[in-house]
Amino acid sequence: MSLLTLNNIEVVYDSVFLAVKGISIEVPEGGLVALLGANGAGKSSVLKAISGLLRSERGAVSRGQATFRHENLLALxxxxxxxxxLVHVLEGRRVFEHLSPAENLLAATTMHRDRTRVTRRLDEMLTLFPRLAERANAKAGYLSGGEQQMLAIARALMTEPKLILLDEPSLGLAPFLVDEIxxxxxxxxxxxxxxVLLVEQNAVAALDLVQSAYLIEQGRVVMSGSAEALRANPDIQEAYLAGHNQVDYHAVKHYRRRKRWLA
Known part of the structure:
Protein backbone atom coordinates (compact mmCIF):
# COMPACT_ATOMS: atom_id res chain seq x y z
CA MET A 1 0.00 0.00 0.00
CA SER A 2 1.38 3.40 -1.00
CA LEU A 3 2.09 5.93 1.74
CA LEU A 4 3.59 8.67 -0.45
CA THR A 5 3.14 9.07 -4.19
CA LEU A 6 4.70 11.73 -6.41
CA ASN A 7 3.41 11.93 -9.96
CA ASN A 8 5.31 13.98 -12.56
CA ILE A 9 6.53 16.55 -10.03
CA GLU A 10 8.46 19.58 -11.32
CA VAL A 11 10.32 22.04 -9.09
CA VAL A 12 11.32 25.51 -10.27
CA TYR A 13 13.42 28.15 -8.48
CA ASP A 14 12.92 31.90 -9.02
CA SER A 15 10.30 30.99 -11.65
CA VAL A 16 13.21 30.32 -14.01
CA PHE A 17 15.45 27.38 -13.08
CA LEU A 18 13.87 23.95 -13.49
CA ALA A 19 15.61 21.74 -10.91
CA VAL A 20 13.28 18.71 -10.92
CA LYS A 21 11.88 17.60 -14.25
CA GLY A 22 8.85 15.36 -13.98
CA ILE A 23 9.81 12.95 -11.21
CA SER A 24 7.47 10.15 -10.13
CA ILE A 25 8.28 8.05 -7.06
CA GLU A 26 6.44 5.93 -4.53
CA VAL A 27 7.12 5.07 -0.89
CA PRO A 28 5.06 2.17 0.50
CA GLU A 29 3.78 1.91 4.07
CA GLY A 30 6.76 1.00 6.25
CA GLY A 31 9.07 1.12 3.23
CA LEU A 32 12.76 1.97 2.94
CA VAL A 33 13.46 3.90 -0.25
CA ALA A 34 16.58 5.77 -1.40
CA LEU A 35 17.16 8.61 -3.84
CA LEU A 36 20.66 8.25 -5.27
CA GLY A 37 22.66 10.65 -7.40
CA ALA A 38 25.48 13.16 -7.48
CA ASN A 39 25.48 16.70 -6.08
CA GLY A 40 23.09 18.94 -7.96
CA ALA A 41 20.96 16.10 -9.30
CA GLY A 42 17.80 17.43 -7.62
CA LYS A 43 17.50 14.96 -4.73
CA SER A 44 17.20 17.56 -1.95
CA SER A 45 14.70 19.56 -4.00
CA VAL A 46 12.49 16.47 -4.17
CA LEU A 47 12.53 16.17 -0.37
CA LYS A 48 11.75 19.88 0.06
CA ALA A 49 8.87 19.56 -2.37
CA ILE A 50 7.48 16.79 -0.16
CA SER A 51 7.99 18.62 3.15
CA GLY A 52 6.90 22.02 1.82
CA LEU A 53 10.20 23.81 2.48
CA LEU A 54 10.78 25.11 -1.05
CA ARG A 55 9.25 28.52 -0.45
CA SER A 56 12.04 29.67 1.88
CA GLU A 57 14.48 29.12 -1.01
CA ARG A 58 12.29 30.83 -3.62
CA GLY A 59 11.27 27.47 -5.00
CA ALA A 60 7.88 25.99 -5.88
CA VAL A 61 6.24 22.89 -7.27
CA SER A 62 5.20 24.06 -10.74
CA ARG A 63 3.59 20.86 -11.95
CA GLY A 64 2.44 17.42 -10.83
CA GLN A 65 0.60 15.80 -7.95
CA ALA A 66 1.72 14.56 -4.53
CA THR A 67 -0.39 12.48 -2.18
CA PHE A 68 0.37 11.38 1.36
CA ARG A 69 -1.95 8.79 2.85
CA HIS A 70 -4.28 9.48 -0.10
CA GLU A 71 -4.50 13.20 0.74
CA ASN A 72 -3.37 16.05 -1.53
CA LEU A 73 -0.03 16.95 0.02
CA LEU A 74 0.52 20.14 -1.98
CA ALA A 75 -2.57 21.74 -0.45
CA LEU A 76 -1.07 21.56 3.07
CA LEU A 86 5.64 13.59 7.63
CA VAL A 87 8.93 14.98 8.94
CA HIS A 88 12.13 16.16 7.25
CA VAL A 89 15.68 15.93 8.65
CA LEU A 90 17.64 18.49 6.67
CA GLU A 91 21.19 18.10 5.44
CA GLY A 92 23.72 19.50 7.89
CA ARG A 93 21.81 18.46 11.05
CA ARG A 94 20.82 22.01 12.12
CA VAL A 95 20.29 21.37 15.81
CA PHE A 96 19.68 24.18 18.29
CA GLU A 97 23.28 24.55 19.43
CA HIS A 98 22.55 26.56 22.59
CA LEU A 99 20.10 23.96 23.93
CA SER A 100 20.75 20.59 25.56
CA PRO A 101 19.78 17.36 23.78
CA ALA A 102 16.61 17.03 25.89
CA GLU A 103 15.63 20.65 25.18
CA ASN A 104 16.16 20.06 21.45
CA LEU A 105 13.84 17.05 21.62
CA LEU A 106 11.17 18.92 23.56
CA ALA A 107 11.25 21.74 21.00
CA ALA A 108 9.67 19.36 18.48
CA THR A 109 6.65 18.51 20.65
CA THR A 110 4.58 21.69 20.50
CA MET A 111 1.90 19.76 18.58
CA HIS A 112 1.39 17.35 21.49
CA ARG A 113 -0.92 18.49 24.28
CA ASP A 114 -0.47 15.37 26.39
CA ARG A 115 2.68 16.04 28.44
CA THR A 116 2.73 12.47 29.77
CA ARG A 117 2.94 11.29 26.19
CA VAL A 118 5.77 13.75 25.53
CA THR A 119 7.72 12.55 28.57
CA ARG A 120 7.28 8.94 27.50
CA ARG A 121 8.46 9.77 23.98
CA LEU A 122 11.47 11.62 25.35
CA ASP A 123 12.46 8.59 27.41
CA GLU A 124 12.08 6.37 24.32
CA MET A 125 14.43 8.60 22.31
CA LEU A 126 17.09 8.66 25.03
CA THR A 127 16.86 4.87 25.19
CA LEU A 128 17.14 4.57 21.41
CA PHE A 129 20.08 6.98 21.36
CA PRO A 130 22.09 6.27 24.55
CA ARG A 131 24.84 8.68 23.45
CA LEU A 132 22.36 11.52 23.83
CA ALA A 133 21.46 10.37 27.34
CA GLU A 134 25.17 10.35 28.21
CA ARG A 135 25.50 13.94 26.96
CA ALA A 136 22.26 15.13 28.51
CA ASN A 137 23.81 18.18 30.19
CA ALA A 138 25.97 19.30 27.26
CA LYS A 139 25.04 22.02 24.80
CA ALA A 140 24.12 20.51 21.44
CA GLY A 141 26.75 22.68 19.76
CA TYR A 142 29.46 20.74 21.62
CA LEU A 143 28.26 17.32 20.47
CA SER A 144 30.23 15.46 17.83
CA GLY A 145 28.95 15.37 14.25
CA GLY A 146 27.58 11.87 14.73
CA GLU A 147 25.85 12.81 17.98
CA GLN A 148 24.30 15.87 16.33
CA GLN A 149 22.98 13.67 13.52
CA MET A 150 21.48 11.30 16.08
CA LEU A 151 19.90 14.29 17.81
CA ALA A 152 18.42 15.58 14.55
CA ILE A 153 16.88 12.18 13.83
CA ALA A 154 15.62 11.80 17.40
CA ARG A 155 14.07 15.28 17.29
CA ALA A 156 12.21 14.32 14.11
CA LEU A 157 10.98 11.11 15.74
CA MET A 158 9.50 13.11 18.63
CA THR A 159 6.70 14.08 16.23
CA GLU A 160 5.74 10.39 15.90
CA PRO A 161 5.97 10.39 12.09
CA LYS A 162 4.69 7.88 9.55
CA LEU A 163 7.41 8.94 7.10
CA ILE A 164 10.81 10.48 7.77
CA LEU A 165 12.77 12.23 5.03
CA LEU A 166 16.52 11.97 5.62
CA ASP A 167 18.87 14.21 3.62
CA GLU A 168 22.48 12.96 3.57
CA PRO A 169 22.61 11.54 7.14
CA SER A 170 26.13 10.17 6.52
CA LEU A 171 27.59 13.51 5.38
CA GLY A 172 30.91 14.26 7.06
CA LEU A 173 30.82 11.26 9.39
CA ALA A 174 33.49 8.62 9.99
CA PRO A 175 32.65 5.16 8.57
CA PHE A 176 31.93 3.59 11.98
CA LEU A 177 29.47 6.42 12.75
CA VAL A 178 27.80 5.94 9.37
CA ASP A 179 27.27 2.28 10.28
CA GLU A 180 25.78 3.31 13.62
CA ILE A 181 23.43 5.87 12.07
CA VAL A 196 12.05 6.22 5.31
CA LEU A 197 12.87 8.18 2.17
CA LEU A 198 16.64 8.55 2.17
CA VAL A 199 18.73 10.93 0.06
CA GLU A 200 22.27 9.63 0.03
CA GLN A 201 25.48 9.85 -2.00
CA ASN A 202 26.97 6.87 -0.17
CA ALA A 203 25.37 4.39 -2.56
CA VAL A 204 27.08 1.36 -1.00
CA ALA A 205 25.59 2.02 2.44
CA ALA A 206 22.23 3.13 1.06
CA LEU A 207 21.70 0.04 -1.10
CA ASP A 208 22.59 -2.18 1.85
CA LEU A 209 19.85 -0.48 3.87
CA VAL A 210 16.90 0.14 1.57
CA GLN A 211 14.46 -2.10 -0.27
CA SER A 212 14.24 -0.01 -3.44
CA ALA A 213 15.91 3.04 -4.95
CA TYR A 214 15.64 5.70 -7.63
CA LEU A 215 18.69 7.10 -9.43
CA ILE A 216 18.34 10.80 -10.25
CA GLU A 217 20.46 12.71 -12.75
CA GLN A 218 19.87 16.32 -13.82
CA GLY A 219 16.43 16.40 -12.24
CA ARG A 220 15.14 13.18 -13.81
CA VAL A 221 14.75 9.59 -12.68
CA VAL A 222 17.00 7.60 -14.99
CA MET A 223 16.75 4.25 -13.23
CA SER A 224 14.65 2.64 -10.51
CA GLY A 225 14.08 -0.78 -9.03
CA SER A 226 14.91 -2.99 -6.10
CA ALA A 227 18.14 -2.43 -4.21
CA GLU A 228 19.41 -5.79 -5.46
CA ALA A 229 18.69 -4.89 -9.10
CA LEU A 230 20.47 -1.53 -8.86
CA ARG A 231 23.41 -3.06 -7.01
CA ALA A 232 23.82 -5.63 -9.79
CA ASN A 233 23.57 -3.13 -12.64
CA PRO A 234 26.99 -2.64 -14.32
CA ASP A 235 26.47 1.09 -14.87
CA ILE A 236 25.60 1.61 -11.19
CA GLN A 237 28.64 -0.44 -10.20
CA GLU A 238 30.94 1.62 -12.39
CA ALA A 239 29.61 5.05 -11.54
CA TYR A 240 28.50 4.72 -7.92
CA LEU A 241 29.88 1.57 -6.31
CA ALA A 242 33.43 1.34 -7.65
CA GLY A 243 36.01 1.40 -4.86
CA HIS A 244 33.32 1.45 -2.14
CA ASN A 245 33.00 5.19 -1.51
CA GLN A 246 36.23 6.10 -3.32
CA VAL A 247 34.09 7.70 -6.01
CA ASP A 248 34.95 10.94 -7.74
CA TYR A 249 31.51 12.54 -7.60
CA HIS A 250 32.56 15.37 -9.87
CA ALA A 251 33.23 12.76 -12.52
CA VAL A 252 29.96 11.01 -11.71
CA LYS A 253 28.04 14.24 -12.16
CA HIS A 254 29.36 14.48 -15.70
CA TYR A 255 28.79 10.84 -16.45
CA ARG A 256 27.25 10.43 -19.90
CA ARG A 257 25.88 7.07 -20.92
CA ARG A 258 22.26 8.02 -21.42
CA LYS A 259 21.36 5.25 -23.83
CA ARG A 260 22.59 2.61 -21.39
CA TRP A 261 20.77 4.27 -18.45
CA LEU A 262 17.53 4.44 -20.38
CA ALA A 263 17.93 0.89 -21.66
Missing amino acids: DPPERVRRG FDVIRRINAEQGVA
Missing part, protein backbone atom coordinates in the same frame (compact mmCIF):
# COMPACT_ATOMS: atom_id res chain seq x y z
CA ASP A 77 1.38 24.01 4.64
CA PRO A 78 4.58 22.59 6.20
CA PRO A 79 3.35 22.47 9.84
CA GLU A 80 0.22 20.63 8.73
CA ARG A 81 2.33 18.10 6.86
CA VAL A 82 4.20 17.41 10.11
CA ARG A 83 0.90 16.97 11.94
CA ARG A 84 -0.14 14.47 9.26
CA GLY A 85 2.96 12.39 10.04
CA PHE A 182 22.24 3.41 9.43
CA ASP A 183 21.68 0.73 12.09
CA VAL A 184 19.45 3.18 13.95
CA ILE A 185 17.50 3.93 10.77
CA ARG A 186 17.01 0.19 10.24
CA ARG A 187 15.75 -0.21 13.81
CA ILE A 188 13.34 2.74 13.50
CA ASN A 189 11.85 1.15 10.41
CA ALA A 190 11.67 -2.39 11.81
CA GLU A 191 10.54 -1.63 15.37
CA GLN A 192 8.37 1.47 14.91
CA GLY A 193 7.13 0.92 11.37
CA VAL A 194 8.31 4.36 10.24
CA ALA A 195 8.80 4.60 6.47
